[in-house]
Amino acid sequence: MTVGNYVSYIRANAYHPKENQFRVLAAGSIMQTNNQVIMVPPNSHINTVSQLANQKIGVNVKLNIGTLLVSSILTDNAVQAPSQNDFVPIPFPDMAAALQAGRVAAAWMPEPYVSEAEEKYGDLPLADSDQGHAQDLPIAGYMVTSSWLKANPNTAAAFRKAITEAQTIAGTNPAAIEQGMVKFAATPASAAAIASAPEFPTQQNTQLLQRLSDLLLNFGMLPQNYNVSQMIAK
Numbered sequence: 001m002t003v004g005n006y007v008s009y010i011r012a013n014a015y016h017p018k019e020n021q022f023r024v025l026a027a028g029s030i031m032q033t034n035n036q037v038i039m040v041p042p043n044s045h046i047n048t049v050s051q052l053a054n055q056k057i058g059v060n061v062k063l064n065i066g067t068l069l070v071s072s073i074l075t076d077n078a079v080q081a082p083s084q085n086d087f088v089p090i091p092f093p094d095m096a097a098a099l100q101a102g103r104v105a106a107a108w109m110p111e112p113y114v115s116e117a118e119e120k121y122g123d124l125p126l127a128d129s130d131q132g133h134a135q136d137l138p139i140a141g142y143m144v145t146s147s148w149l150k151a152n153p154n155t156a157a158a159f160r161k162a163i164t165e166a167q168t169i170a171g172t173n174p175a176a177i178e179q180g181m182v183k184f185a186a187t188p189a190s191a192a193a194i195a196s197a198p199e200f201p202t203q204q205n206t207q208l209l210q211r212l213s214d215l216l217l218n219f220g221m222l223p224q225n226y227n228v229s230q231m232i233a234k
Helices: 006-015 065-076 092-101 113-121 146-151 153-172 174-185 189-194 206-218
Strands: 002-005 022-030 036-040 057-059 087-089 106-110 124-128 138-145
Touching: 002 006, 006 022, 006 065, 006 138, 006 206, 022 146, 022 153, 036 065, 036 092, 036 113, 057 065, 057 092, 065 087, 065 106, 065 206, 092 106, 092 113, 106 113, 113 124, 113 189, 138 146, 138 153, 138 206, 146 153, 153 174, 174 189
Parallel strands: 057 087, 057 106
Antiparallel strands: 002 138, 022 138, 036 106, 036 124
């Protein structure tokens, strides 16, 4: 059982249809305002999305959720989507330092790295990913393999029940989110207090997830159309 962004699992299923498939056991998060942001350093000459054309942009890994969101932002703002050569893979904890060092002109970051970069380096938000075709996009889910799900139905049901209760707490108690970020993710308390949270859904929205899959196809990140309904655990 694992939690991660949907792009990884949709691509795995689409490119390897004959292998053990991933299934979404429970929804994890849906992007909200200022939760996933393209950042620039405080001394940057870049102050509009159009100026990102042909620039190096930091993402945690290529051909994944970061490249998808950046490509969507740029094309929604009438800028050609970056080539894979324009993306520079950088681990999230190192992105703000990479901006400072000039390794990249901009970097895509999720929270709490956005707030940490603002606090530590004075980095500035250039564009919110929650816009245009990517607005309210599902980001992460709790995943299992189809073979595990078939062999462990009771465990799957118990986990889904527990995570639904946890999602309800997260969606109604911001203090609980802050405490969890500090305790389990070693996020500075000052950053956790101001970090923008995603939506924590208690049930899967297949239509929203299909939008994500369709966006992947649009940017050439899938070999063919992928119907996400087949990966939702029953």
